[in-house]
Amino acid sequence: MIKSDITCPQCYAGYRRIELITVKGTKGEFRCLHCGNVLEVFDGSTKVAIRLTVQPVKRSDKKAAVGT
Numbered sequence: 001m002i003k004s005d006i007t008c009p010q011c012y013a014g015y016r017r018i019e020l021i022t023v024k025g026t027k028g029e030f031r032c033l034h035c036g037n038v039l040e041v042f043d044g045s046t047k048v049a050i051r052l053t054v055q056p057v058k059r060s061d062k063k064a065a066v067g068t
Contacts, residue, residue: 006050011035014054023047 006015013034025047030040034056042048 008032010037011056013056016053018049020047
């Protein structure tokens with residue numbers, strides 16, 4: 001099992017990625033749950049699970065935080 005973290009380069013949402021090398025997965029892709037950016041394409045050779053761990057800061061929240 002391999003654990004790693006992924007950050008969306010577009011909205012900065014954070015994800016935990018777990019890969020099981022001994023289990024076959026399915027072909028496909030994973031898109032950011034917040035902005036829809038493609039974060040990874042799967043070839044099906046291993047099983048990969050990805051879950052959201054850090055919600056991105058909304059643009060209106062960023063402006064409020066900078067203004068204080």
